[in-house]
Amino acid sequence: MTTLYELLAGEDNHPALLAPGKPPVTYGQLRENVLKLAAQLNQFGFGRGDRIAIAMINGPELITAFLAAATAGTSAPLNPKYKQEEFAFYYEDTAAKALITSPEGIPAAIAAALPTMTLLTVEADAQGRCSLERAAGQARSATYAPKPVELSLEDDVAMILHTSGTTSRPKRVPLRHRNLFASAGNIRGTYSLSSADITLCVMPLFHIHGIVGSMLSTLSSGGTVVCPAGFNAMEFLSLFETYSPTWYSAVPTMHQMVLARLSKHADVVRKKPLRFIRSSSAPMPGVVRERLEELFQAPQLDSYGMTEASHQMASNPLPPRERKGGSVGIGFGVEVRIMDDVGNLLKPGEIGEVVVRGPNVVDGYENNPEANAAAYTNGWFRTGDQGVQDAEGYLSLTGRIKELINRGGEKVSPLEIDDVLLRHPAVAEALAFAVPHKMLGEEIHAAVVLKGECESAELRAHCAAALAEYKVPKKFHVLTEIPRGATGKLQRINMAKFLQVGSED
Template identity: 50%
Template sequence: MPTINDILATGDDNAVAISGLDRDDLTFAGLRAHVNNTVLRLNMLGIGRNDRVAIVLPNGPEMASAFVAIAAGATTAPLNPAYKQDEFSFYLDDLKAKAVVVEAGSDSPAVAAAQSLGIPILSLTTRPEHPAGLFELESPDGYAAEPCASPGASESDDLGLILHTSGTTSRPKIVPLTQTNLAATARNVATTLALDPTDRCLQVMPLFHIHGLMAGVLAPLRAGGGVFCTPGFDALRFFGWLDSVKPSWYTAVPTMHQAILARAARNKEIVGASKLRFIRSSSSSLPPQVFEELEATFNTPVIEAYGMTEAAHQMTCNQIPPGQRKPGTVGPAAGPDVSIMSESAPTLLAQGETGEVVIRGENVTPGYENNPDANAGAFDDGWFRTGDQGFLDEDGFLTITGRLKEIINRGGEKISPREVDDILMDHPAIAQVVTFAMPHKTLGEEVAAAAVLREGTEASEKDVRDFASERLAAFKVPRKILFLDEIPKGATGKLQRIGLAEKLGLTD
């Protein structure tokens, strides 16, 4: 199945493909017809294969179907609707977008950004009587389309999706993903999770991020199953959706799981009646304590996976029962080849040795766009360097010890913030924690942590430091611990270590 069109061929005509709030369901027959009509419409507007279409839409069935339908005949570039005009201007120019899709009547700053760059705006319209995900694309008044250079359905080597890296420490890099890349990951996720047509995913992840697009949308469609598209994650509404939608699974980042757990006790009846076959977690490390609480609360397996944009999402994944699940690991290879390489040379390391995680396979991007320096540093002897540090155990399960850029260098002592997180999460008063580096005049970097306390509990900085001192070497114990109502997160809900010291005023 090398293209999105091939992926969509799996589902039974009458099976539900996409659902949404207060809308009729869209069947696979309806979705396939909609995809074909959308590609024809794009071709009429002069947009074809490998032309870039930015999508600025809120989460929901139209965002999901727009990604699928546009990627079937062009290159999609979903952008975070929360960006400001300057950010939209940067991304639209960098992408060389041929059009921007927004909701009809949208007041998004993307509109002004596109207008300033002379990029046509396509208005997405829906009708209440139409099924969820069905839409039409309207061109602006006076739009004169040039003939489409490459009409028709996308082929396996065409680009289906373009995303930017987060750019935490450098200018965001463009990650192009081919139809083959996308199809490979959809297959890998569906196979790893043993998805079938009876499964229904509750899609809560942002759809401008690889996690939601691949695991939350394409993988279930590839299995012939359904996707219920929410307006985005909302811990207060989650249990209502769980009750009414009756999904067989959902996928989320750890902070979302923690927010769900914080409200689970108030929704015991819904939790007890839920039909979840499993819960999936990815995009950042799931603390073992959260893993265990999730499994105990929902009485279902928690499957932790490891993914990144450059791999079109999934690289490794713990196994569905009766396979193994190892809390604290991200499982064995689940699609691409996975190994550990020396950080300083293209030498693969032995089982148990710690080094940089490397991957290769048909899901891996062909390379950053227009960035030879980045490609030279990322690709080594046929392997892609992920920038993550870890090791493989005797069963081939991968443990991530941290991002190489996040490792704290305290006067020459290297400290994994993940290791400190795991210890601090055992403190009975701590609900959430993130360990990070803060500047130090003589050591270069010192260990700091930000924590959120469990409701109704108390703890002092000394309490937590004493707790850590009994379990960690002295140089790993945080010298500064801040208690916050909420830890700052990125756009996808992930806790971000890099830059946190500055955000919290610890750089003076």
Template identity: 50%
Template sequence: MTNTADTVDLAHRLAPGATDAPAVSAPDRPTLTHGGLRRLIRETVAKMNALGLGRGDRVAIVLPNGPEMATAFLAVAAAASTAPLNPAYRADELDFYLSDIGARAILVARDEQGPAVEVAERLGIRVLRLLVADDAPAGSFTIAGDPVGPPAAPGLAADGDIALLLHTSGTTSRPKLVPLSHANLAASAEHIGATLGLTSADRCLNIMPLFHIHGLIAAVLSSLAAGGSVYCTPGFNALRFFHWLGEAKPSWYTAVPTMHQAILPRAARNADTLAATPLRFIRSSSASLPAQVMAELEATFGCPVIESYGMTEAAHQMASNRLPPGQRKPGSVGAGAGPDVAVMAPDGQLLKPGQTGEIVIRGPNVTAGYEKNPDANASAFAHGWFHTGDQGVLDEDGYL
């Protein structure tokens, strides 16, 4: 999928399925097809261009979890650069992120009047409204708002254009801004699809937040790029999980370990739903999955649990355990699953299996570098590899 912008229309790359094949569904909503999603992407690009927004412009998206958040990310990114932000951010946080991103516009829900609107107006950032018609298919929307400037050059984004801007967590320092190109995202979606054997028959139940790389790429983009579909919930709710499972009839879901742990105690009272909804596999990422939880999930759902390792700078997936007949090792995040993965000593030497050092990666899914942060780039890309900052060891099978 990488470097194909000149040969494959971006709308078809994001939604390559048959015209009437399901693409996006949600609780109590009609399903949006791949043909409908392609049309939505093209219409959104035309609207954004008419509003004066195009390639290189930055649009922050502050929407609740759900199908419109998923499709807005895809459709707006096809015209400009997107920056999904947590709707729960406080005014001071929004001020920092919107300023650091350099947003020209912000996309919010029709009736949104919270701090996102107040901060955007104070910063002189145009506020666009996402409108959803009654009985519209899941993810369908139109955009209303005043032009940001004269019409932008029309057209779909290219592989080298920035599709997604996300900040690192910044728990110990100022958050770093990570730009990810369309080529980065396409490569990552292809890597995940290949690792999980995704096809048009697969449907992902998404319970992950869509302002985070895990949900955006592993759940939404990889599913759609494989011609499959994604069922978009309003966000994680352990009390509603099995109801959604029964309604969506997915073939898989992906989550963080705390979500898996919250689901397990409720499985016994939902035995009928479990029996009627067999999963092909379950995926876990973003934190270490305890071996006991992995075993309980496999016993409860009767399917393999695949633990993966990802980070924002890699457009998510770096390593992953494998589906049968491949190996999955409790306590390991798996072998390289897309990019090259190695363990490096402080002097830049690659270490042998069994030796502990810093995990480093390189590949088409990896960001070209942090924005406006030359010092961070100098250390992060030393010795020709991206340095994750994590310590690890490879075993004799190449599992991390």
């Protein structure tokens, strides 16, 4: 069996979940909690195929509820910071039958609940034992016997997530138990994770990166997940000292905030050595990689993932194997190739679209034949990313195909401009983006957050020293912060609209 319940591989007495102010949860307790909550869901009338929404902040109770919902039915984790209208959309789109939240609740999530939904709350006692209570709505007919619990099968949909639609309606991604099991195993193998490892989970657990990259991969290794209520750079040092993690995974913006907070505490950090630092979900600027490795004295490994592949598709390997700066590495348990527009696989050194296939890749979007026809070619999933592989299979991404800037026929990767700007001592954050242009099609602008005095002319000269003339941003927008999505991703495609920059002559 390759289900999420079977994935919980740790020894009974080994700590599985730790969190500030919470009792430790061992693997034995976690398995008991998951089966108990799954049985309760069965008693309330929810079973295989039923979508169970979850709106909670990070913590052991969320992890337990997620695993139980996936074991009894299908888990649908949602961002607890959504507005009421957003919750209503996702409930309707997933046909959610129930909502699990904490006793204190998420007001917008509760207010948006459909009349047909049952509201459930999950709570842990002082010993970490979890239970569900029905807070509102009627239980469905109890058609599922609580003993034995009707466990999901490997081909059942364990979790339903949505793509982060930037220009269109988000697509539903049905992730089966076998997909998630395979991806967790791939990540475990990539980093040689074991029961001795402790991960500090700073990614939100409504996102594939946090769910698989941090949580499921660690649980599949028998290791320990430290799960604070959320990411807070101000608390990072305290968590680091208290729990002595061996690794953590985050998006580059989080790494940058960790650097800003911990750079003055290098002596403390080096007393608690990490095995490695993992980055995913967005491109890592080279200068940030260099500073992270200097601070932690540990290898920083860029990886590459997306929801449709149950997260990881490629990663740089651990030493002594070669890590290549600027590359997201090689496939582990996943085939990664480059394809042209008509479906031909390209040779090393040729630029095209990144395609993948493997047991972690979903079978297709849910009820969306048009999207599936565009996304799959000859059994390969088209990622929408442009890249190139070298002779050893190391993949370098040159940008999202939709994010590439077409300036008068010259295709420009905004990532290259970001990296150059971040090397200026006065620049804290940078984001290059396209602005419509009547003659060129698109012009290049850049948004920057400064940490010192700097004029646009100086930034332009800095870029001109490292970039071809057509790649130098025409205009710089100085902001106090750059807008990000819920998981810390920079909103490149929408920047021109956000800044209300219209078509230029």
